Amino acid sequence: MRAIDWCRSSAGAALVLATSSDEQHPAENVADGSSETFWTTTGMFPQEFIIGFPKCVKISKVAIQCYLVRTLRIERSVSKDPVGFQQCIEKGKILNLNQQGFCGNNVLSFSATYLRFIIKSGFDHFVSVHRVMAEGTAENT
Amino acid sequence: SCQVCPKCCARDPTVGKSALAQMFRNDGAHFQKNYTLVSVQQAQTEFFIFDSAGKDLFSEMLEKLWEQPNVLCLVYDVTNEQSFNNCAKWLEKLRAQAVGVHIPGVLVGNKTDLIGRRVVEQKQAQEWAEKHGLEYCEMSVKEMKNFEAPFHILAKSFHQLYKEKVETFHSLA
Ligand SMILES: Nc1nc2c(ncn2[C@@H]2O[C@H](COP(=O)(O)OP(=O)(O)O)[C@@H](O)[C@H]2O)c(=O)[nH]1
Ligand SMILES: [Mg+2]
Numbered sequence: 086m087r088a089i090d091w092c093r094s095s096a097g098a099a100l101v102l103a104t105s106s107d108e109q110h111p112a113e114n115v116a117d118g119s120s121e122t123f124w125t126t127t128g129m130f131p132q133e134f135i136i137g138f139p140k141c142v143k144i145s146k147v148a149i150q151c152y153l154v155r156t157l158r159i160e161r162s163v164s165k166d167p168v169g170f171q172q173c174i175e176k177g178k179i180l181n182l183n184q185q186g187f188c189g190n191n192v193l194s195f196s197a198t199y200l201r202f203i204i205k206s207g208f209d210h211f212v213s214v215h216r217v218m219a220e221g222t223a224e225n226t
Numbered sequence: 227s228c229q230v231c232p233k234c235c236a237r238d239p240t241v242g243k244s245a246l247a248q249m250f251r252n253d254g255a256h257f258q259k260n261y262t263l264v265s266v267q268q269a270q271t272e273f274f275i276f277d278s279a280g281k282d283l284f285s286e287m288l289e290k291l292w293e294q295p296n297v298l299c300l301v302y303d304v305t306n307e308q309s310f311n312n313c314a315k316w317l318e319k320l321r322a323q324a325v326g327v328h329i330p331g332v333l334v335g336n337k338t339d340l341i342g343r344r345v346v347e348q349k350q351a352q353e354w355a356e357k358h359g360l361e362y363c364e365m366s367v368k369e370m371k372n373f374e375a376p377f378h379i380l381a382k383s384f385h386q387l388y389k390e391k392v393e394t395f396h397s398l399a
Contacts, residue, residue, distance in 0.1 A: 107392075109392075120399060122399075123399060125391075125392055127388060128296065129274060129296065152398060209327055210294075210296050210327065210384075210387060210388070210391070211387075213392075213395040
C-alpha cells in the first residue's frame with residue numbers, strides 16, 4: 086500500500102481543536118497542503134492543536150514546518166474520540182526551524198486516529214506552524 | 227484574540243498593585259479571577275495576571291513564575307521614593323531572564339490622590355520610563371482613577387507586537 090500524507094484536509098484530516106484562533110490564521114492552515122498559509126499562536130505557552138484522521142492509520146513519518154518553536158511534543162490517540170492521548174514524539178530543542186525536518190529522518194511506526202501537537206515553548210511570544218505531515222498507510226482492519 | 231501574561235510587580239509591599247490587580251480583574255464581581263479581558267482595535271486581549279510581591283525579588287519561585295512573560299506592569303507608589311528606585315531592580319531582573327525577547331512594559335505611578343505626600347515627580351518618572359523603553363501612566367486605585375490605563379497600554383503594545391510578528395511569518399513563508 087502506498088504511503089500518503091494523512092495531515093491533509095484533502096485526505097480527510099480535520100482540525101478538532103486549537104488553543105489559538107486568529108481567524109486570519111486558523112489552525113486549518115496547517116493541513117491545507119500549502120507552506121504559504123500558517124497558524125499563529127497568540128499568547129501564553131503551551132499551545133496546541135489536534136488533527137483527526139478519517140480512520141485509524143499507521144504512521145511512519147512525522148514532520149512539521151514552523152517558525153520560532155522551541156520545544157514541541159507530539160501525542161497520539163487511537164480512540165474514536167480525541168481522548169486518551171499518549172506521547173509518541175518529544176524533541177527538547179528544534180534546531181532547524183526553516184526545514185521540514187522535525188523527526189523527518191526517523192522511521193516511526195505507530196497507529197493513530199488523532200495527533201496532538203503541543204508547543205511547549207517558543208523563542209518569541211508568538212510562533213507559526215505552516216504545515217504538518219504524517220506519512221503512513223491505512224490500517225487493514 | 228491575544229492571550230497576554232503580564233507580571234504585575236513592585237518591590238515595596240504597599241504600592242497598591244494587589245489593589246490594582248483586584249480592581250481590574252473583578253469588575254465589581256465578588257469572586258476572584260486571575261484573568262481579565264481588554265479590547266483593542268476589535269482584538270480581545272486576555273490577561274493572566276501574576277502579582278509578584280516585593281519580597282519575591284530574590285525568591286526562586288519568581289523565576290518559575292516569570293518564565294516567558296509577555297508584558298510587564300511595574301507599579302510604584304508616588305509617595306515612596308524607595309518603591310520607585312526599586313523598579314530598576316525589577317526591570318533588570320526581568321530583562322536578564324528574557325534575553326533576546328522584547329517585553330513591552332508600562333511603569334505605573336499609583337496613589338496620585340495623596341497629593342501632599344507625593345515625592346516622585348511625574349517628569350522624573352516619565353523620563354526614567356522612556357529611557358528604559360517603557361510606557362508611563364499614573365493612577366489612583368483608591369479613587370478608581372485611570373486604573374484601566376496600564377492594561378490598555380499593554381494590550382495595545384502586545385497586539386502591535388503580534389501584528390509585526392505575523393508580517394515576519396508572511397515574509398518567511
Ligand atoms: N491612598 C491610596 N492608597 C492606596 C491606593 N492603592 C492602594 N492603596 C493602599 O495601599 C495599601 C497597600 O495596597 P496593596 O494593593 O496591598 O499593595 P501591594 O503590596 O503593592 O499589593 C493598602 O492599604 C491600600 O488600601 C491608592 O491609589 N491611594
Ligand atoms: Mg482563551
